Amino acid sequence: MVNKYQQGLDKNPANYSSLTPLSFLQRSAHVFPEKTAIIDDDMSLTYQQVYDRCRAMASVLDSMGIKTGDTVSVLCFNTHELLESHYFVAMTGAVLNALNTRLDVATLRFILDHGESRVLFYDTEFELLVQQALVDMVAPPLLVAVAREAGASKGLARFSYEQMIKMGEPDFDWQKPADEWDAISLNYTSGTTGNPKGVVYHHRGAYLAAMSNAMALNMTADSVYLWTLPMFHCNGWAYTWAVTAIGGTHVCLPKVQTDEVLGRIQRNLVTHMCGAPIVLNMLVNDFYKAGIKLDRPVQFAVGGAAPPSSVIGKGQQVGFDITHLYGLTESYGPSTVCVVQDQWKALDVDALARKMARQGVGLYAIDEVAVEGTEPGTLAPADGKTMGEMLMRGNTLMKGYLKNEKATQEAFAHGWFRTGDLAVMHPDGYAEVKDRAKDIIISGGENISSQEVEDVLYRHPLVLEAAVVAMADEKWGETPCAFIALKDPLNIPDEQEFIVFCKANMASYKAPRKFVFGELPKTSTGKIRKNILRDQLTGGG
Template sequence: MSGMFEHGLARREANYQALTPVDFIARAAEVYGHRLAVVHGRVRRTWGQTYERAQRLASALERAGIGRGDTVAVMLPNIPAMIEAHFGVPMLGAVLNTLNTRLDTASVLFMLGHGEARALIIDTEYAEIAQRARAEFPQIKLISVHDLDGAPAALPGAVDYEEFLAAADARYDWQPPPDEWDAIALNYTSGTTGDPKGVVYHYRGAYLNALSNILEWDMPKHPVYLWTLPLFHCNGWCFAWTVAARAGVNVCLRKFDPQTVFDLIRAEGVTHYCGAPIVQSALANAPAALREGIAHTVRTMVAGAAPAPSVIAKMREIGFELTHVYGLTEVYGPAAVCARQESWDALDDERRVLLTARQGVRYHLQAGVSVRHPDTMEPVPADEQTVGEIMFRGNICMKGYLKNERATEEALRGGWFHTGDLGVMTADGYVRIKDRSKDIIISGGENISSIEVEDALYRHPAVAAVAVVAMPDPKWGETPCAFVELKPGCAATQEEIIAHCKLLLPGFKVPRAVRFGELPKTSTGKIQKFELRAAVGATRAIDLADPKRPA
């Protein structure tokens, strides 16, 4: 821009500050420093105390030689130190790399090396991984957190976290980043083939997604947020920063368990929590006695390929208000929401549940979500039939993949982030996912959405969790195979499950085989379909060659 609006109107320190979510905790401490911020067993800390501990962490890391742009890895459950790291590390200008606590040692070592971690803050429960990391990377500063009874109190070669903080400055003078585009976090994808990709977040995106969470949820001041969602997963969908912005309460949860969740909801007055469909299903299907005494409204956010309509209906039945969001690691967790319309209230339960299960529209502060042909980049018609690839664009998109320019260019080509998810656009402008490209089943030339079959299976009263994958077939090429996990105390046979599906699906979409047992899941509750495909010998992965093939 040029002309009169630029003359003498320079960007100055007085009228421009780079956006950083660290500012949320600074304001919470200034305005609501006396209010409760963190609950973890007997630990109860205010926002003033939590801010001081984050400042001490930044100071201690700096004294240990960690500087701006250095990677600080953390391998922690949802405990207070994990929340403190989400502020203390970026206060310093370092990059926070939260590691999945369920990963095997080889994967963790790869991430530490690839991310060039300068420090590792690790719970003593993971002592074996800590020692392997120390042997492999002796230059890494090892800091141990003792939080679990029965775990080692200290780790050889590590400094204790509390001692590390005690000697540091509780008034550390942190500054906003020089540039909002600077990296704030590094999150590794859990790919099923090859090495994981390191997704790099910037300050601007973290700040805006944290605020979008508030807007999409109409989150009031001082919510009581229960950490059922792992903080290592997309930085807890940015909710560590969101809760600070609202000066709420972080109710920590070291390990998910339905009874513990209901106990905490009662005891702490939990108002909000997030979780994958499998987490929601576990709570919805828990014995009614566990929910006794919970009279207030609990708001929950669910993300996944598509929550089963039966789960949505059950959450409504037990009085939990559910918001459905959609996203990926590359878009900071959720970046689309199924925005509720008042007109849906007049619909019957089945129709309303189906509308609620859609992936929806863009987050307030995301520039766009679209369904497009991945080659021509043309948007598909809003006919709910034409299949394309779901894409995002805007500030809530990653900087790119660390040290992987080729993958970055491929993912961000054409001015959009390509999710790899197949979907359609509805007449009212909502995105509906059909499947991952590799999960579409092609049987005798007909395309079958595994999600559609799964939705039918979830309507069986004995089904707790389900996954449908392609099974090789000598006549049809491949047919649906259902893997079913039954609810405790329930029984069903293959014949019963197939008969149930025949009532709801065309014959060619009905599973030809049903296998029972516990489903393999990631630490965030996502079902690992690649293991199930391997179990039936399926190896094909399709591409999106024809946007008009039947859904």
């Protein structure tokens, strides 16, 4: 039988167009042409100016032969140039590769080669790094210098950024992608072993992630967003597009320093920020120690590990309204949010922290969040106890890994995206990650969640950061070892004090047998590098 709702009711240019975040900039330039879109150290730009500049740059790239499927790389701090690249690259049909500013020479060379980068925009601060990375490259990219100081040399580069803007046509007639599934960006994982994998995003996912994330933080045209999150990290969790979508104001911040953050919050009336736990911890502790109380609340969305009760409590006192998000590079950044229910607001800070420790529920563009059962393809009961791999389905998951079909198939096995995190599903439908699958500690046949032990350690008043990894043990096979960064690095406590504290707050077999005090190694996005800590215990690395 023919479906009457399909007869003569086809897609046409009037009722269908590909979703793309490029339309956000076009719209905001139309609705808010004179409104300040970007505030940076060297210039402030209205939405009309940003749109004109992006079209001009796109026209120059187009004249150079940059087209659909080409890769354009950008190595910059959180400046207007990197923000603008989220639009002008895609206007040519090309794919943006925003590069981690902490890459070493070998990794930078690998990414430029693997992604087949045609053009590299780079801040002149990275001149030597770029020069070394291009050595022996068979097909090096065209170089464009981002010189932040007036009159600065463009060094190796053929052009400077502002020269190219002036060369372009501000009325360039860019086109939406023919297919919203077309790639828009290429982000490389900060893998701790082997070469990083290239995660490919599409226009549809970028559009939906931006809308979803703006809604998750209740953003409006009055929102002022401070860039304490690296724009290179999952394209700034899609807030590079989300803030523009709602016509808000981007406040750039090249490097996160407490006084710079405070100054921008106060000068620009910042309403929203995002960041890794290390950024939240630093700002909360520094503000609290200095007795700073913000004039108006600032919403801070933290990704990764859940904030401990001490940070939540101090955060409330200094003026941060904290939201806990969870996600991965493969999910455009945030994929779940711990939605605070009204009844939680009456809880004391410790009880609230236990609720907020959960990763929560899927964001708007995620269809399902589940925990795998004991057999592949089955789901665990929502009992808050049965642990399995956290799974997802939805619209804001990557296309796959560039040139790595095997890894892509493994990531999407059995019709779900497999996060690699072990979790439980609570009766209220909130998921809680207990550990990375590779970080679980098996002691005498018992599974110990390193995250559970870390949560206890964060309650100790001397602890700034904590990481727990497995340590070989002749009797038990493995036991926990705790690495701790102290709030006062000069005040080294007695290890026995921590042993007593842990045993008083958890089952004895879960308590670490060894404590190591000192700074913790981290990735560029603030994640603690447990592989390095494991190597310290085994004598590797």
